[in-house]
Amino acid sequence: MNPILVIAKRELGGYFASPVAYVFLVIYLLLAGFFTFMVGGFFERGAATLDSFFVWQPWLYLFLVPAVGMRVWSEERRMGTLELLFTMPVSPWQAIIGKFLAAWAVLALALLLTFPLVFTVNYLGRPDNGVILAGYLGSLLMAGAYLAIACMTSAATRNQVVSFILSVVVCLFLILCGWPPVTNLLVQWANPAVVDAVASFSVMAHFNSISKGVLDSRDLLYFASAIVFCLFATSVVLRTHRG
Amino acid sequence: MIQARNLTKHFGPKVAVDGISFTLEKGEVLGFLGPNGAGKSTTMRMVTGFIPPTSGEISVGGHDIAREPIAARRLLGYLPENAPSYSDMTVTGFLGFAAEMRGLSGDSKKRAIHRVAEMCFLGPVLQQGIDTLSKGYRHRICFAQSIIHDPEILILDEPTDGLDPNQKHEVRSLIRDMGKNKAIIFSTHILEEVEAACSRAIIIDRGRIVANGTPAELKARSPESGALTIHLGGSPGEGAGKKLRALAGVERIATLGENPLRVRLYPAKNTPSADLARAVLQAASAHAWQIEDLRIEEGRLDDVFRSITLPDTTKESRK
Numbered sequence: 001m002n003p004i005l006v007i008a009k010r011e012l013g014g015y016f017a018s019p020v021a022y023v024f025l026v027i028y029l030l031l032a033g034f035f036t037f038m039v040g041g042f043f044e045r046g047a048a049t050l051d052s053f054f055v056w057q058p059w060l061y062l063f064l065v066p067a068v069g070m071r072v073w074s075e076e077r078r079m080g081t082l083e084l085l086f087t088m089p090v091s092p093w094q095a096i097i098g099k100f101l102a103a104w105a106v107l108a109l110a111l112l113l114t115f116p117l118v119f120t121v122n123y124l125g126r127p128d129n130g131v132i133l134a135g136y137l138g139s140l141l142m143a144g145a146y147l148a149i150a151c152m153t154s155a156a157t158r159n160q161v162v163s164f165i166l167s168v169v170v171c172l173f174l175i176l177c178g179w180p181p182v183t184n185l186l187v188q189w190a191n192p193a194v195v196d197a198v199a200s201f202s203v204m205a206h207f208n209s210i211s212k213g214v215l216d217s218r219d220l221l222y223f224a225s226a227i228v229f230c231l232f233a234t235s236v237v238l239r240t241h242r243g
Numbered sequence: 244m245i246q247a248r249n250l251t252k253h254f255g256p257k258v259a260v261d262g263i264s265f266t267l268e269k270g271e272v273l274g275f276l277g278p279n280g281a282g283k284s285t286t287m288r289m290v291t292g293f294i295p296p297t298s299g300e301i302s303v304g305g306h307d308i309a310r311e312p313i314a315a316r317r318l319l320g321y322l323p324e325n326a327p328s329y330s331d332m333t334v335t336g337f338l339g340f341a342a343e344m345r346g347l348s349g350d351s352k353k354r355a356i357h358r359v360a361e362m363c364f365l366g367p368v369l370q371q372g373i374d375t376l377s378k379g380y381r382h383r384i385c386f387a388q389s390i391i392h393d394p395e396i397l398i399l400d401e402p403t404d405g406l407d408p409n410q411k412h413e414v415r416s417l418i419r420d421m422g423k424n425k426a427i428i429f430s431t432h433i434l435e436e437v438e439a440a441c442s443r444a445i446i447i448d449r450g451r452i453v454a455n456g457t458p459a460e461l462k463a464r465s466p467e468s469g470a471l472t473i474h475l476g477g478s479p480g481e482g483a484g485k486k487l488r489a490l491a492g493v494e495r496i497a498t499l500g501e502n503p504l505r506v507r508l509y510p511a512k513n514t515p516s517a518d519l520a521r522a523v524l525q526a527a528s529a530h531a532w533q534i535e536d537l538r539i540e541e542g543r544l545d546d547v548f549r550s551i552t553l554p555d556t557t558k559e560s561r562k
Contacts, residue, residue, distance in 0.1 A: 001343055010340045080323060087292065087293050
């Protein structure tokens with residue numbers, strides 16, 4: 001078996017052997033339901049869409065994804081198993097991808113378990129299921145990007161709390177950087193090119209356009225490059241710590 | 244199997260390893276000795292490729308660890324210090340993971356788990372979670388992991404740490420047996436272990452090799468080596484010690500106890516210990532002494548260890 005799969009399998013087993021996966025799944029589903037129905041006014045809208053579900057995704061993930069990702073590397077470093085892993089015949093990037101995929105699979109499972117929403121909206125009306133599918137794809141990609149950030153901060157410290165806070169801050173920055181109060185703040189002292197560049201890092205713009213059903217290659221590229229960049233940064237951080 | 248040339252490792256301004264070179268062949272068991280913080284673990288970590296050396300080269304089974312790390316690590320089994328393992332897994336799960344990482348699957352994986360479980364006495368706990376087990380078990384689990392693929396080269400960082408005396412004995416004999424057809428490095432600060440298991444030992448102090456030889460050669464460097472310890476029973480009389488001192492070839496005498504008289508004779512440089520022993524026996528029959536014990540000291544490894552490593556560290560701490 002490929003070492004990536006061996007590592008991913010072990011990680012997945014680890015999530016389900018500990019309460020991490022169950023707590024995450026339950027809390028995610030409870031909060032998603034609460035925000036969709038109670039705060040988002042799913043029924044009051046009178047429209048056959050899942051907008052009231054997707055609009056909360058960036059905020060739910062802001063706290064829940066770093067909670068899943070914070071242990072990925074800091075746990076290995078704290079327990080000393082990093083030394084075991086990196087003296088086995090496996091390259092660092094195989095380990096990084098294997099662990100990332102396992103955590104991403106947990107997030108994907110959580111997303112998959114929101115399927116009753118899709119049934120409900122199809123039962124009540126005639127939604128555009130293409131848009132819903134695009135919304136799920138956008139959510140999955142956004143979860144992947146947040147997770148890659150969490151992996152990166154997790155590699156930087158053996159303390160899970162520090163890792164959690166750091167990744168929440170970075171994710172929050174990605175949510176807020178396209179928001180007018182933030183861009184207005186920047187406009188006062190930075191030149192427009194810098195403001196545009198910062199605003200283009202915003203996860204919101206890219207997520208919103210995907211969840212509207214517009215599959216623009218730029219949005220897909222945004223998430224893909226965020227994941228690749230953060231995982232690459234993870235490998236650099238891990239290498240520096242071993243030095 | 245292993246060649247290390249001029250290894251150095253700096254952590255910031257601190258020099259952890261300072262120009263260590265050694266080679267290891269198949270069939271050898273090499274012991275790394277040294278005080279805590281001498282650079283043993285750092286050296287082993289560099290050999291396994293976990294941390295890169297600041298300078299120097301390491302080749303493992305003909306593969307340079309920096310250029311072909313995967314090929315080199317395939318040949319290696321490694322037990323890190325403190326024997327880490329994934330505590331959220333069961334013993335079988337963990338060993339299965341280690342086996343799969345080494346490319347074993349299906350029947351060969353099962354056989355490998357069975358083999359190492361037997362060698363490391365893990366049979367009764369195979370289905371238990373690692374976090375429920377004692378330190379001794381965890382240690383043996385990590386040891387089992389290191390030999391699951393029957394590697395040609397084994398690197399063991401304090402393999403007997405945290406084990407009880409019986410388990411220590413088992414692990415030592417395991418190392419000695421495996422050493423017949425593998426190349427093994429292990430570190431320890433228990434000196435009997437070196438005598439019990441090693442074919443060669445290196446003493447490391449503050450990043451440098453200060454002694455390198457077979458346990459017997461190292462012991463011969465002890466000041467006690469070759470000295471005669473004599474116990475005289477009954478009442479040998481007042482002058483017995485002086486008479487012994489006066490024998491030809493005695494460099495000096497140390498009194499270990501009076502009544503019964505126990506003394507140690509240090510032979511002069513060119514006097515073989517056996518000749519001196521004969522002279523003592525002749526003197527004993529001439530003076531009608533009752534000899535209760537007479538033996539030639541082999542020298543003790545911990546004396547050698549202390550005489551090589553301690554003086555410098557005490558100097559350091561006085562600064």
